[in-house]
Amino acid sequence: xxxxxxxxxxxxxxxxxxxxxxxxxxxxxxxxxxxxxxxxxxxxxxxxxxxxxxxxxxxxxxxxxxxxxxxxxxxxxxxxxxxxxxxxxxxxxxxxxxxxxxxxxxxxxxxxxxxxxxxxxxxxxxxxxxxxxxxxxxxxxxxxxxxxxxxxxxxxxxxxxxxxxxxxxxxxxxxxxxxxxxxxxxxxxxxxxxxxxxxxxxxxxxxxxxxxxxxxxxxxxxxxxxxxxxxxxxxxxxxxxxxxxxxxxxxxxxxxxxxxxxxxxxxxxxxxxxxxxxxxxxxxxxxxxxxxxxxxxxxxxxxxxxxxxxxxxxxxxxxxxxxxxxxxxxxxxxxxxxxxxxxxxxxx
Amino acid sequence: xxxxxxxxxxxxxxxxxxxxxxxxxxxxxxxxxxxxxxxxxxxxxxxxxxxxxxxxxxxxxxxxxxxxxxxxxxxxxxxxxxxxxxxxxxxxxxxxxxxxxxxxxxxxxxxxxxxxxxxxxxxxxxxxxxxxxxxxxxxxxxxxxxxxxxxxxxxxxxxxxxxxxxxxxxxxxxxxxxxxxxxxxxxxxxxxxxxxxxxxxxxxxxxxxxxxxxxxxxxxxxxxxxxxxxxxxxxxxxxxxxxxxxxxxxxxxxxxxxxxxxxxxxxxxxxxxxxxxxxxxxxxxxx
Numbered sequence: 218x219x220x221x222x223x224x225x226x227x228x229x230x231x232x233x234x235x236x237x238x239x240x241x242x243x244x245x246x247x248x249x250x251x252x253x254x255x256x257x258x259x260x261x262x263x264x265x266x267x268x269x270x271x272x273x274x275x276x277x278x279x280x281x282x283x284x285x286x287x288x289x290x291x292x293x294x295x296x297x298x299x300x301x302x303x304x305x306x307x308x309x310x311x312x313x314x315x316x317x318x319x320x321x322x323x324x325x326x327x328x329x330x331x332x333x334x335x336x337x338x339x340x341x342x343x344x345x346x347x348x349x350x351x352x353x354x355x356x357x358x359x360x361x362x363x364x365x366x367x368x369x370x371x372x373x374x375x376x377x378x379x380x381x382x383x384x385x386x387x388x389x390x391x392x393x394x395x396x397x398x399x400x401x402x403x404x405x406x407x408x409x410x411x412x413x414x415x416x417x418x419x420x421x422x423x424x425x426x427x428x429x430x431x432x433x434x435x436x437x438x439x440x441x442x443x444x445x446x447x448x449x450x451x452x453x454x455x456x457x458x459x460x461x462x463x464x465x466x467x468x469x470x471x472x473x474x475x476x477x478x479x480x481x482x483x484x485x486x487x488x489x490x491x492x493x494x495x496x497x498x499x500x501x502x503x504x505x506x507x508x509x510x511x512x513x514x515x516x517x518x519x520x521x522x523x524x525x526x527x528x529x530x531x532x533x534x535x536x537x538x539x540x541x542x543x544x545x546x547x548x549x550x551x552x553x554x555x556x557x558x559x560x561x562x563x564x565x
Numbered sequence: 566x567x568x569x570x571x572x573x574x575x576x577x578x579x580x581x582x583x584x585x586x587x588x589x590x591x592x593x594x595x596x597x598x599x600x601x602x603x604x605x606x607x608x609x610x611x612x613x614x615x616x617x618x619x620x621x622x623x624x625x626x627x628x629x630x631x632x633x634x635x636x637x638x639x640x641x642x643x644x645x646x647x648x649x650x651x652x653x654x655x656x657x658x659x660x661x662x663x664x665x666x667x668x669x670x671x672x673x674x675x676x677x678x679x680x681x682x683x684x685x686x687x688x689x690x691x692x693x694x695x696x697x698x699x700x701x702x703x704x705x706x707x708x709x710x711x712x713x714x715x716x717x718x719x720x721x722x723x724x725x726x727x728x729x730x731x732x733x734x735x736x737x738x739x740x741x742x743x744x745x746x747x748x749x750x751x752x753x754x755x756x757x758x759x760x761x762x763x764x765x766x767x768x769x770x771x772x773x774x775x776x777x778x779x780x781x782x783x784x785x786x787x788x789x790x791x792x793x794x795x796x797x798x799x800x801x802x803x804x805x806x807x808x809x810x811x812x813x814x815x816x817x818x819x820x821x822x823x824x825x826x827x828x829x830x831x832x833x834x835x836x837x838x839x840x841x842x843x844x845x846x847x848x849x850x851x852x
Contacts, residue, residue, distance in 0.1 A: 293660050295601075340836060343843040344795070346656035347599035351791040352839075355832055358788060362829040474784070478668055485661055514672040521669030528662035529650050 244547030256398035283480035288490035296353030300330035301456025302471030330453030361472035375467030488536025579813025580710030584768035585790035588761030602667035604786030610769030633766035640762025674780035682777035798845025
């Protein structure tokens, strides 16, 4: 190794910070096209296809919210379905009981998970690592049991969103498609924007080592809190849209631990701590669910064992294996310093 | 009188929960691991016990004698095959691994035993009762409470008095320092998990005797064990026992108020303890 040349001047060398790569530009173009395609679904897809895409979008949104929590903030929650159900119920109460336009109520209902996430986080952050996880599960159970006993939400019998019959099938499809595209934009686009911002640097530092990040001036406590609330709202949005499409909500379906399984499987198999991993995992789960869902219990045994094996042997998931081989991120968040005038030219 | 009765029922229910909570407290104390398939292991052992009982026509006691060594073996294998690979300062790998295991176990049980609820025939023991001071108390819940007290006391003494207990406590205080003094952490961990799951062998027999079990029941048992440990205070064996009593009493009183409120009452007491005394009733305050 040659000695590092010592530069006596304090002058900052002229470099360009490169944020985008060719693979990133291609992926971004495809992502924008896909989002537009989702938004205009009523003009090219059947109602059945729209339903399937809606479910896929919910998988992606919930998985990305779990990824933010577990992959960056180090908060492993197994109870994010609490916020999905809470927002779902809020939508049904606002639209059905109080007669608010359901497409406005979708957005109003997000206030409920946001307001609930604050006290819940303040309570649960006292629990140590793995106990935090089970604490989130208890909270989801509390929500389910409360909904089962609450006359406002028709107790255990559940509610139906009958007001939706005031809208034609086409109007509903348009609304669902726009909501899905918006959800992808907020959860995926929002995460990408967050990761590229100053917060993103702090988040990645926190992911790699929370203690070291704190020593560098990252406010880990505050950042974790904000991520928890943001994730609750994101899950709430997915819940509100999902149950609006279902037209029916019961305590059992609203607070279904299945969503925790889905999020964990998608993120762990796809690759934790990356947006690419969430997309890969969501597609795998979506396709597996279509093809093998009919095998019921056997299918879930395989899913569970795959999650176990990934945790034991391949913690970075599929995207981790891919990115080790090819350096072509779809959503680049690294900052790369590039010399505007190559070294050879400067010497000559 | 009615409330006193609820109190007695709660203590007896707490005896059941203590048998789940001990193993969880032990594993967390030693390895900082929470095994999400904890409750599913209870159900798996219960279902195996029921199948053995019906196949060979055994009573509860012989089933217990078969099941406990089997549970110890299962715990040892679980540690060797899975947990030793994920133990560490990062909670994520162990949580995800045992979460996957939990999903796999639940659905495997669903396939083998179907979704039906089953119970272990107790040959009359489950319906006998004795009168204490004007209250009729079921014989089985009393046995459960006695066994839970015995297990708690036994575990406490093992931790305090035996060589194995010292090794466990050393590994839980500082695993690297313990390794330097000649303790093999992996061996200690394997024994801790074997003991924790072994206790679940008792829990499995009593759970199957006093009520019914179905493959999907595991998560609820996990949550009760967790709540008992947190209410009692992390890291103490008797704390987990008292936490179980508090949880049992809360649920029993809740059930008296409204049958739909019982389990929720337990959760609420858990949350109140977490809000007001996060170190638990017996835990030391965090500095």
